[in-house]
Amino acid sequence: MSARVTLATAGRVLRQLRRDRRTLALVLLVPPLLLTLLKYVFYGQEETFKRVGPPLVGIFPFVTMFLVSSIAMLRERTAGTLERLMSLPLAKLDLLVGYGLAFALIAALQGTLAAAVGFGLLGLDSAGPIWLVVVLAVANAVLGMALGLFLSAFARTEFQAVQFMPAFVLPQFLLAGLLVPRDEMARVLELVSGVMPMTYAYDALARATADDLGRRLALDALVIAGFTVLALVLGATTLRRRTP
Amino acid sequence: MSTGELAVSIHDLRVRRGGHLVLPGILLEIRRGIVTGLLGPSGSGKTTLMRSIVGVQIVESGEVTVLGAPAGSRELRRLVGYVTQAPSVYGDLTVRENLHYFARVLDAPDARIDEAIRTVALGGQTSQVVGTLSGGERSRVSLATALLGRPQLLVLDEPTVGLDPVLRRDLWTTFHDIAAGGTTLLVSSHVMDEAERCDDLILLREGRIVATGAPDELRSRTHADDLEEAFLVLAQAS
Numbered sequence: 001m002s003a004r005v006t007l008a009t010a011g012r013v014l015r016q017l018r019r020d021r022r023t024l025a026l027v028l029l030v031p032p033l034l035l036t037l038l039k040y041v042f043y044g045q046e047e048t049f050k051r052v053g054p055p056l057v058g059i060f061p062f063v064t065m066f067l068v069s070s071i072a073m074l075r076e077r078t079a080g081t082l083e084r085l086m087s088l089p090l091a092k093l094d095l096l097v098g099y100g101l102a103f104a105l106i107a108a109l110q111g112t113l114a115a116a117v118g119f120g121l122l123g124l125d126s127a128g129p130i131w132l133v134v135v136l137a138v139a140n141a142v143l144g145m146a147l148g149l150f151l152s153a154f155a156r157t158e159f160q161a162v163q164f165m166p167a168f169v170l171p172q173f174l175l176a177g178l179l180v181p182r183d184e185m186a187r188v189l190e191l192v193s194g195v196m197p198m199t200y201a202y203d204a205l206a207r208a209t210a211d212d213l214g215r216r217l218a219l220d221a222l223v224i225a226g227f228t229v230l231a232l233v234l235g236a237t238t239l240r241r242r243t244p
Numbered sequence: 245m246s247t248g249e250l251a252v253s254i255h256d257l258r259v260r261r262g263g264h265l266v267l268p269g270i271l272l273e274i275r276r277g278i279v280t281g282l283l284g285p286s287g288s289g290k291t292t293l294m295r296s297i298v299g300v301q302i303v304e305s306g307e308v309t310v311l312g313a314p315a316g317s318r319e320l321r322r323l324v325g326y327v328t329q330a331p332s333v334y335g336d337l338t339v340r341e342n343l344h345y346f347a348r349v350l351d352a353p354d355a356r357i358d359e360a361i362r363t364v365a366l367g368g369q370t371s372q373v374v375g376t377l378s379g380g381e382r383s384r385v386s387l388a389t390a391l392l393g394r395p396q397l398l399v400l401d402e403p404t405v406g407l408d409p410v411l412r413r414d415l416w417t418t419f420h421d422i423a424a425g426g427t428t429l430l431v432s433s434h435v436m437d438e439a440e441r442c443d444d445l446i447l448l449r450e451g452r453i454v455a456t457g458a459p460d461e462l463r464s465r466t467h468a469d470d471l472e473e474a475f476l477v478l479a480q481a482s
Contacts, residue, residue: 004348004351005348005349008345008348008349009345009349011345012334012337012341012345015337015341016334016336016337019336019337019373020336079332079333079334079335080328080330080331080332081332081333081334083300083328083332084326084328084332084389085349086300087298087299087300087321087324087326088321088346088349088350088393089318089321089322089349089350089351090349241299241300241316242299242300242301242302242316243300243301243302244261244262244301244302
C-alpha cells in the first residue's frame with residue numbers, strides 16, 4: 001500500500017463527485033429534508049419523532065454511501081478503468097481505502113448537516129454528545145461504503161446495483177430495532193438481525209443519543225469496525241488482476 | 245535469438261474464453277525496441293493475445309515471458325503500458341485530471357503529463373471533461389495515460405480506430421519515435437495499410453499465427469504486391 005496512491009485515489013473520487021453537483025446536492029440535502037418530512041408526518045406524535053429522529057441522523061449516511069459506492073465501483077468495472085488500475089502498480093487496498101477516505105469526508109459533511117438541522121432546527125435532542133452522533137454517522141458511512149463496494153461485484157448493470165438497496169439495506173433497516181425493538185420481534189428475526197451490520201449501527205446511535213456510553217456502545221463500535229474490515233477484505237478479493 | 249533481445253516470448257499459450265478455445269497454442273517471439281504489428285480480422289484473438297501479454301487474462305496453459313519475467317508479475321506493472329480498445333479513462337474528469345491521477349499512481353513527475361499531452365496532440369483540450377470529447381480524442385487520452393510511466397513495453401489495442409488520416413499518420417510517427425527511445429511497441433490493427441508502417445508483423449487468424457516477419461519479407465515470400473494479398477495467400481496456405 002502507498003499513501004501517495006491512496007490519497008490520489010481519494011482526491012480523484014472527490015473530484016468526480018464535485019463534478020456531479022446534482023448527486024452531491026442530493027447526498028447533502030436529502031437527509032435534512034427527510035428529517036423535516038418525518039417531523040410533520042409525526043405531527044401529533046412528537047415523542048415518536050424524538051425517538052426515531054436522532055438515530056436516523058446516523059443511519060442516512062450508511063444508506064447513501066452504500067448506493068453511491070456500489071454504483072461508482074460498478075462504473076469502474078464497466079468503463080474498464082478498474083482493469084487498467086489492476087494492471088498498474090496500485091494495491092487493491094489503495095483503491096478501497098481511497099474510496100473510504102473520500103466517502104468518509106462526504107459523510108462527515110452529510111452527518112454534520114443532518115445533525116445541525118435535526119438537533120438545531122427540528123427540536124431533536126440527544127442526551128449524549130452530538131459530536132458522537134456525527135462520528136458514528138461517519139463510521140456507518142464507511143461501513144455502508146465497504147458493503148456497497150463488495151456487493152457491487154455481483155451486479156452487472158446499474159439496474160441490478162440499485163436493486164441491492166431494497167434487497168440488502170431495507171431488510172436491515174426494518175430489523176435494526178428502530179421500528180420495533182428487537183426483543184419484541186419474532187425470535188427468528190431477532191436472531192437474523194443479530195448478524196446484520198445495521199443492527200449494531202442503530203444500537204450504537206440509540207445508546208449514544210441516550211447517553212448510555214458504556215461497554216455495550218464500545219462493543220457496537222467494535223462490531224461496526226469488524227464488519228467494515230470484513231467487507232473491505234471481501235471487497236478486495238473481488239478485485240481481480242486477471243479476468244476470464 | 246537470446247532472451248535479452250526479446251521483449252516477449254510465448255510458448256504454447258492456450259486461452260479459453262466463454263468455453264471457446266480462442267488461442268489454441270501460440271508460439272511467438274517479439275523483438276525489443278521495434279514496432280510490431282498484430283494484424284488480423286475482428287475475432288481472430290488479437291485482444292486475447294494482448295491481454296495475455298499484459299497479464300490480465302486468465303490463461304489455460306502455456307508460458308508468457310515479458311521483459312524476462314512471467315507476464316503479469318508485480319515488477320512488470322511499472323514496465324508495461326496497456327491501452328485497451330475502449331478508452332479506459334474517467335469520463336467525468338478533465339484530460340489533465342485523468343493524467344494527473346494516473347501520474348500519481350505511476351509515481352511519474354508532473355512534467356510527463358505535459359509531455360504526454362503534447363505527444364497525443366491534445367494541448368487544446370486539457371481542461372475539457374473527457375466525457376464531452378469525441379471518440380478519437382478519448383482514445384488519445386487513454387493512450388497519453390499509458391505513456392506517463394515511460395513503459396518498456398507498450399501494448400496498444402487498435403489505437404487508431406476512428407482517427408482522421410492526418411492524426412493517424414502522426415501517431416504512427418510517434419510510435420516510431422517512442423520505439424527509437426528503446427520502447428517496444430505491440431500495436432494491433434485490422435487495417436492492412438497500417439501493417440506497412442510496422443517493423444515486424446504477426447498475422448493472426450482464428451487464434452493461430454499465420455505468419456510473422458517484416459512487411460517486405462512477407463510480400464516477397466508470397467510474391468504479392470500488397471500486404472492484403474500477402475495475407476490472403478498466407479491464410480489460404482495455412
